[in-house]
Amino acid sequence: MTQTHREPLAKAYDPSAFEAAIYERWLAADVFPPDGAGSTADDALPPFVIIQPPPNITGSLHLGHGQRTTVEDVMIRHARMLGRPALFLPGLDHASIAAQFVLDGILAREGESRQSLGRERYLERMRAFINETRQVILTQQRRLGGSCDWGRLRYTMDEGSARAVRVAFRTLYERDLAYRAEALVNWCPGCRTSVSDLEVIPTPETGTLWRVRYHVLDETSGRPDPERWITVATTRPETILGDTAVAVHPGDTRYAGLVGARARIPFVERDVPIIADEVVNPAFGTGAVKITPAHDHDDHATGRRHGLPMPTILDEAARVADTGTPYDGLDRAEARARIVRDLAARGDLEGEAPHEMVIGRCQRSNDVIEPRLKTQWFVRTAPLAEKALDATRSGTTRILPARFEKEWEHWMTNIRDWNVSRQLWWGHRIPAWYCPDGHVTVSADPDGPSACDTCGRPAAELRQDPDIFDTWFSSGLWPFSTLGWPDATPDLERYYPGSVMETGYDILFFWVARMMMLGIELTGEAPFETVYLSGLIRDPLGQKMSKTKGNVVDFLGLIDDVGADALRFALIHGAAPGADVRFGSAKVEQARNFANKLWNATRFVLGARPSTIPADGERRLPEARHLGPAERWLLSRAAATVEAVDAAMGEHLFGEVTRVLYESIWGEYCDWGLELAKVRLQDESLPAEAREATWWALVEALDTYLRLLHPVMPFITERLWGELPHRTGDPDLLIAARWPGQVARDHAAEAEVEALIELVRGIRNARAEARIEPGSWLPVDVALPASLGPAFATLEPVIARLARARPLTRHVSREALAGLAARGGLTVIAGELEAVVGRDRADAITDALERARLEKELGDAERLLDAARARLANEAFVAKAPPAVVDGARAREAELADQVERLRDRLGRG
């Protein structure tokens, strides 16, 4: 395949100049869908399916989303390059409560409200609103380079999801896994709906603990005795109006005589029993507790045990209602203040004290949650959780990092039934109908039931439940509802269960748990093999990013500044799985610089093509017989990088992937590979074949690095790869190219070149320490073992240039070198190699500095030698450590001893 040359690489790396165009090329080539026209997937391989949490349709992506999309995209691109049919299905979540919260805010600014519009107009407004917002997130994902199969875009409120919701609910109902019951639910007065336990955030606050006297009834008169009372402690005096008992601990002798008596509740003037119950902690407060069964979880349980009445005294907006007192109509806070005041006036307020407490607030609106009695739909979770636990315990589904499995176990084993009813409008209406006789009919028919299941009354007489489902109910079906379930579609057959579900650990229970429970129950299979939990992105101060804090980073702005590649790299570099990351500009700059480095390195390679190689020729593997040690080293290091990246990818260690690539590309390929190659490419004395081989080796290694880096930095690698000569069989686009295969390392070449690199480093170091003019050329005499002779001979001009050595003379023995050292100069000891820099150049070299340097080196070497000797002197070490370790220690000792001896020699302290 002949490659088409487009515009040559610009001198400066400017991602904004090509990222959008690259994305368009991918789209045009139809390579994102596993079954797209441009897909090069091998259908014999198992599909790889990533499951992404569909972002809220009304929002915009923040850096956390960016990180996750990146991680997901890294996995999908890697799988695609391995030839697997790779599905990355994009989606949006209607996010009922979150969306309503956003819209309600907008309406409030317009002077409207949910109530003023009414259900139908409100929903119309919502649809208009999401039509505006839905594009935001999709655009962001594109800008970031997400290689999603856009043709399969789904939405949790589309017809497919709606049907899945109805069928799922009916199925649960038929299996007695969904039931309707009156229960105390968490009520948010701001959102005017119940919320699940998970949505209640325990918030520490300093409240007040009031002590209130309830007068005990006189047995004969039946009237409250002004002289006898029982004092209760409460943090919520307004709930006095709903009290139906006073409880004390059965063993509490202080109150033993009062149990069985009755007390008068003030204001409502209700007479209630004084009961004994184990829940009461006699050490807390006064040891007597007022019981409000309709507005407190503990009290509700107590009320049930004792068969107490449960009057509701707060309405939907948490105003006092139906108490027959003057407090009716007051907000709970105001009612509290008045009641406290009135109690004091009556002389029944015994005292008050500040009190540290934990209060439940709404995750969404931050309102104080008010427990309230409601008839709601619940999902019976115990049997579902049991199956979910089976899946994780058996390894059918793995949770990464593994430590989250413990949290999972704990939560799943203590799970409570899931309240799925929400008194909201934006969402899936619960498909339950009630007939006048109270019969319940659950139907999956989009038009509802035709008649009551129980008594046959016609549909016209049935009334549908006004509530909608918790938003997580529909997203809990996501892994299969998006593939056509409940129908047995080819997609469902092929792409279910998914491979990896990636999300932040903060929604492990909200979402992952629900998908697992519903998925297993409804499809018979766990919905994914691996749960990969990412950490949270935090700001540079370690705070969670949030709009209210104003520390949310402008995602598209960052891409405008540094490019999507740099952002992607920065988001996963140096991050351990599941660990939170502080994200600051330093990371982005590092990533941008890395991209810039790669850009310029490629420009160099392209510009260094020997004139004997045609510009548009196909790529050739360099011929082995023309390869020198530097080329063999370069190719072997590329092979080593393939091994390291494969290992890291296999374990989902993406931070390790970027670390390895950064180090290999910058520290090896650019710092040494290109520098070594430069001299040879310019060396006219070499045969053309040798120079060609050097260039082909550069191209070969660069090709490998671009492939390895592509999942992380897809745009720049695609752009640069397009400029490289391709091999026969390569596709036009890197995204569809194959992942590098593992090739054999050349350990001999690696050792040789690394020894020579150490020599160059040593010479540079000595020169710098001796404060020698960097540009000056000094004679260098080198002694090296015979085994390194050929490599040195080949690379001699390279070493000469990198070390500023002229002339560079090789000596066969150290003895010869020792004689030279006596004539002045710097001594360099680099492993087995040794060099003298600047003999006879007393003008350039300060003897005192050189002696100081050598003294320091000697000191270091002696210390290390002592440690090595001490280690070997330990008989237990020699006897018990593995032979390889002992051998290594011996070699180390010998090397150090040799070094010490040579340094002493030079310092005249033989």
Added chain:
RNA sequence: GGGCGAUUAGCUCAGCUGGUUAGAGCGCAUGCUUGACAUGCAUGAGGUCACUGGUUCGAGUCCAGUAUCGCCCACCA
């Protein structure tokens, strides 16, 4: 009240199954317009791996405890 995690260079963080001299980026110091790159190059300084004990020939790594910070779960008014 339970459970989990973190504590490594001035800062932000890697360090997998225990094994030579603990790494990176930024920052810092010194010096370089080296024909890919100053978004760069070279060289360097900087760490009793929170503390105490234990296991081991050998511990940043494993175990126990302590301290500090963070997170999750939990019905004490």
